[in-house]
Amino acid sequence: MKTNAAEFIRAAHHVRDLLCDGKPEIAFVGRSNVGKSTLLNRLLGRKALARISSTPGRTRAINYFLIDSQVLFVDLPGFGYAKASKSDRAEWARLIESYFEQPENRIHVLQLVDAKVGATPLDVQAFEYLTSLGHAPTLIATKVDKVGRARRPAAISKIRRTLEIGDDVEVIAFSAKSGEGVRDLWKEINTFLDPSSNDSIQG
Numbered sequence: 740m741k742t743n744a745a746e747f748i749r750a751a752h753h754v755r756d757l758l759c760d761g762k763p764e765i766a767f768v769g770r771s772n773v774g775k776s777t778l779l780n781r782l783l784g785r786k787a788l789a790r791i792s793s794t795p796g797r798t799r800a801i802n803y804f805l806i807d808s809q810v811l812f813v814d815l816p817g818f819g820y821a822k823a824s825k826s827d828r829a830e831w832a833r834l835i836e837s838y839f840e841q842p843e844n845r846i847h848v849l850q851l852v853d854a855k856v857g858a859t860p861l862d863v864q865a866f867e868y869l870t871s872l873g874h875a876p877t878l879i880a881t882k883v884d885k886v887g888r889a890r891r892p893a894a895i896s897k898i899r900r901t902l903e904i905g906d907d908v909e910v911i912a913f914s915a916k917s918g919e920g921v922r923d924l925w926k927e928i929n930t931f932l933d934p935s936s937n938d939s940i941q942g
């Protein structure tokens with residue numbers, strides 16, 4: 740497997756820091772603690788490119804990483820962090836909304852849902868919000884190593900039912916621990932980057 744060049748570009752704490760440079764973006768969205776930063780590190784074969792939280796709610800800014808000079812991976816701060824203050828939440832919402840409502844940016848959303856916990860009401864709300872803006876998120880069921888193999892199909896079906904998504908929407912089972920789903924995820928990313936050719940950033 741080829742190693743990708745990955746470079747931390749910026750942590751956007753405020754709307755004015757959002758990037759808009761015409762590069763395609765892959766946005767990683769999900770509840771706090773769902774495994775966004777861990778997935779990003781695993782995807783890129785790095786131990787600590789994106790910070791992993793020992794306490795949830797660690798990723799507070801929108802973190803941009805440039806991959807192979809070609810595409811931006813965007814690690815978004817997790818939602819639903821119970822201990823966040825009201826003003827923190829309001830600031831978070833403003834930042835996230837400004838990010839997703841940039842009409843000129845080409846963004847593909849990967850929405851992460853915990854395979855064991857399933858889709859919570861906040862996950863449903865996020866999915867509805869994203870689709871209402873015209874995004875078509877790909878679902879990633881994270882930490883699938885925590886669900887026994889026999890129970891996985893039922894866990895995935897339940898996520899589909901809760902989010903009311905059809906069979907046409909892909910749900911990728913993923914584990915940063917075992918590496919399951921890494922290949923599928925790269926395939927998905929490359930389909931978004933250049934659907935018409937085999938030109939991809941993952942060798």
Ligand SMILES: Nc1nc2c(ncn2[C@@H]2O[C@H](COP(=O)(O)OP(=O)(O)OP(=O)(O)O)[C@@H](O)[C@H]2O)c(=O)[nH]1
Binds near residue numbers: 772773775913
């Ligand atoms: N067993 C298992 N644990 C995982 C996996 N992915 C992440 N974790 C653990 O889940 C916790 C949260 O992971 P993070 O990657 O920091 O989660 P996050 O979504 O970035 O969280 P915020 O930055 O707070 O939004 C960490 O303790 C990880 O080690 C996985 O695939 N399997």
Ligand SMILES: [Mg+2]
Binds near residue numbers: 776791797
């Ligand atoms: Mg994080």
